[in-house]
Amino acid sequence: MRVLLSLILLVMMVVSSAISEEKLLDKIVLVVNGKPVLKSEIELAKEWYGVKSDKEAAKKLIDQIILAQAAEKVGIHATPTEVDNAILRLARMNRLGSVNEFKKRLEERGLVFSLFKDLIKREIVISKFVHIYLKRNLFEGIEEGKxxxxxxxxxxxxxxxxxxxxxxxxxxxxxxxxxxxxxxxxxxxxxxxxxxxxxxxxxxxxxxxxxxxxxxxxxxxxxxxxxxxxxxxxxxxxxxxxxxxxVHQEPTGEEVNKKLQKEVELYLKKLKENAVVEYIDKSLEG
Known part of the structure; x- marks a missing residue:
């Protein structure tokens, strides 16, 4: 699972996407623990996660929302500055000079910028959640830092x-x-x-x-x-x-990432057992 923002940014290719330029007619297609999910968010998730089907995008978006909700329940948050800086990095990765240019490019493709900001905010919150809940407890690290x-x-x-x-x-x-x-x-x-x-x-x-x-x-x-x-x-x-x-510097590497990914998957499984997901659009179910 791509929970660390630094990894996720590397795979986001907004400019080269093939999303229809026709503006989407928004409607609620899912409700995740009381949070409505719009059709345009499914389209955005397809772009973000690099998947083609609405069903696969919905699955990934549900997982993201559930993890972010769990993080917010225990007081983990992302500041507006953190969100803005992340979007600015994305803009520069796509050779755009500013956030406004990035916003314009998204909107030209029928994507809603405010929903994109929400998605980025959730990714940052999840990254912090993983660090506080899992990485600190999984690895002792080395005694460097302050x-x-x-x-x-x-x-x-x-x-x-x-x-x-x-x-x-x-x-x-x-x-x-x-x-x-x-x-x-x-x-x-x-x-x-x-x-x-x-x-x-x-x-x-x-x-x-x-x-x-x-x-x-x-x-x-x-x-x-x-x-x-x-x-x-x-x-x-x-x-x-x-x-x-x-403050320890946690170890890095492929083996560490595998352990961390497994731990995240176990947490998500437990969270999903208590989650309430309502499929308004039945084609997304399963």
Whole structure:
């Protein structure tokens, strides 16, 4: 799976594509965990992933959306600057002088620039997700780099859109400071990736997570359990420990990439077991 943006950029060939120049009539063809997917996004995915069939493009897009949603649930984000810089690199790779030229070229081919930005944002978020969740834990690396403060975080996420939210919230309010946090996470958390690990997000440094989570995590002290309310859900956070560590340089190479790809596939499989995908266009199913 091409989850690292640097690898994905090498295969993106927008200028030489053969997409019809006739502007697409947009309609919703899929819904992935509540997120509508448009026909134009399928066309964009065909271009991005280099596949010919709508069904194959839909499969890859579903995987991308599910992974990005999992990352966002635990506070991983991509800044507008990161997205803009990635698109600028793409423009230059395609021998275009600016993002505006790149945007114009996309729109000439019937592709929606705002949807393209969303796709790039998801790729960046997934790349960070892989690094924080998987690569740091899979490989010890070598002791090179600088010392940084890392906090070990556990979380319980309650999705406001899911049935039973109020009941689970009231239960956790009563028990979160009395019962083992990892046990409560396994039983009540709506984030399947961290739930099976007792809510363990892993070690994070300042700036790793979205500001809504990052700021209070570094304002509280080790041992604190606290609540963060957002539009989409409620987080119960536990700061388990803090250490100053050398940021390791992870090993690279074909063998490492194979291990990482396998780990991503296992995570995605677990996420898909809990995902809800509705096929409005039945030809994309299967």
């Amino acid at each position: 010392a940084v403060d890392l906090r070990k975080i556990r979380l319980i996420y309650l999705d406001k859109s899911k049935p039973g939210f109020n009941e689970k919230y009231e239960i956790l309010k009563k028990l979160v400071n009395k019962e083992p946090f990892d046990k409560l996470a396994k039983e009540y958390s709506d984030d399947p990736v961290t739930a099976e690990k007792g809510g363990l997000l892993g070690e994070v440094k300042k700036g790793d997570l979205v500001k809504t989570l990052d700021k209070p995590i570094w304002e509280h002290k080790v041992g604190d359990i606290f609540e963060i309310d957002t539009d989409k859900g409620v987080y119960f956070i536990k700061i388990e420990s803090e250490e100053k560590k050398i």
